[in-house]
Amino acid sequence: MAFRVVHYINQFYAGIGGEEKADYMPEIREGVVGPGMAFKGAFKGGAEIVATVICGDSYFASNMDEATAKILDMIREYKPDAFIAGPAFNAGRYGTACGAMCAAVSKEFNIPVISGMYPENPGVEMYKKYAWIIETPDSAAGMRKAVPAMAKLALKLLKGEAIGKPSDEGYIERGIRKNMFYEKLAAERCVDMFVAKLKGEAFETEYKMPVFDRVDPQPAVKDMKHAVIALVTSGGICPKGNPDHIEASSASKFGEYDITGVNDLTSETHCTAHGGYDATYADQNADRVLPVDVMRDLEREGVIGKLHNKFYATVGNGTSVANAKKFGAEIVKRLVADGVTAVILTST
Amino acid sequence: MVKEIERELPVVHMCTIVPISQTVGANRIIPTIAIPHPLGDPSKTPEEEKALRRKLVERALKALQTEITEQTVFTE
Numbered sequence: 001m002a003f004r005v006v007h008y009i010n011q012f013y014a015g016i017g018g019e020e021k022a023d024y025m026p027e028i029r030e031g032v033v034g035p036g037m038a039f040k041g042a043f044k045g046g047a048e049i050v051a052t053v054i055c056g057d058s059y060f061a062s063n064m065d066e067a068t069a070k071i072l073d074m075i076r077e078y079k080p081d082a083f084i085a086g087p088a089f090n091a092g093r094y095g096t097a098c099g100a101m102c103a104a105v106s107k108e109f110n111i112p113v114i115s116g117m118y119p120e121n122p123g124v125e126m127y128k129k130y131a132w133i134i135e136t137p138d139s140a141a142g143m144r145k146a147v148p149a150m151a152k153l154a155l156k157l158l159k160g161e162a163i164g165k166p167s168d169e170g171y172i173e174r175g176i177r178k179n180m181f182y183e184k185l186a187a188e189r190c191v192d193m194f195v196a197k198l199k200g201e202a203f204e205t206e207y208k209m210p211v212f213d214r215v216d217p218q219p220a221v222k223d224m225k226h227a228v229i230a231l232v233t234s235g236g237i238c239p240k241g242n243p244d245h246i247e248a249s250s251a252s253k254f255g256e257y258d259i260t261g262v263n264d265l266t267s268e269t270h271c272t273a274h275g276g277y278d279a280t281y282a283d284q285n286a287d288r289v290l291p292v293d294v295m296r297d298l299e300r301e302g303v304i305g306k307l308h309n310k311f312y313a314t315v316g317n318g319t320s321v322a323n324a325k326k327f328g329a330e331i332v333k334r335l336v337a338d339g340v341t342a343v344i345l346t347s348t
Numbered sequence: 349m350v351k352e353i354e355r356e357l358p359v360v361h362m363c364t365i366v367p368i369s370q371t372v373g374a375n376r377i378i379p380t381i382a383i384p385h386p387l388g389d390p391s392k393t394p395e396e397e398k399a400l401r402r403k404l405v406e407r408a409l410k411a412l413q414t415e416i417t418e419q420t421v422f423t424e
Contacts, residue, residue: 328352
């Protein structure tokens, strides 16, 4: 008999809608929906998707505990042998939801859980310890590559077969160490690696050191009444018409915008360039993302010294970490040069 | 972006998906209302909405004035 698999997808892959439907509440349907068809083909009868959970990305991200509990209840009666989520590629909310559901299902039902994501998806860093995450390209164009790899790993896990190294199986390292037997002694292997490194040749470490990329908190602002506060956002707020043509996703730039004399952002003056959330509310009133109106009030009342006369914006939607880093470094250089004391950064 | 800014200036991150902010490495974090309107709520009147926004921004200013040694989520 084929193994029973439950599949998790978002509102987009279920064909329900895009950002305007991202608040879609969780539901479960019998059988395959959307990318489940491709899995069905890849399983070749070895496993069957008995049910598909569909949940809106924003709903999940805004109600994580509630959504997780609800979905676990839905899944229970289908008695799955494995759980597959996504693939989510580089979609941040979707990846987070896939990872969170994998972690919850693994804990609750103790069955294999498999997802697929681009390495920079925030869901990877958060959940790679708890799930087998196949490394995928950054967009849905990679579906053909992602599905067979995910299905293959799922079948192996279901059959209880031995799972090889991340580089052999295509999954993202989970930080699990395994003892192995080698012909060569450790000292010899170590010297081999060292020699390869000196020669500039490729070598593979047997134990990667974890990378801790943390920045220490700056000291608190002592004198808010004389502080200059700047607003920065990844929510894509810009003057109406998006004069710098900041991309709706995978932004390659940020904008610097003067707000001297601007007391309020309105639908006449500002909008969002962001393509990763429903723009209706930000286009109606951009203060909902970048609080210029309230900052002006606080400035007038003397709570803060001054609102910096420029704000900085980019679109945080599938934006590469390398670009985000570059934007941040350039923005802070300009802020320091302008005598800014502290920053409020808003994200959607 | 938050982390690069923090190398030079104190910064507070206002966002709805707090776990992502924590994973990325923001130090001062303020949870907000919803993804498409972090600092607003279209179901309220404009006055109520602005009051809500002000409350969150005041919380952000408080966070900037608070000494911390580790990641901190400010919920009041």
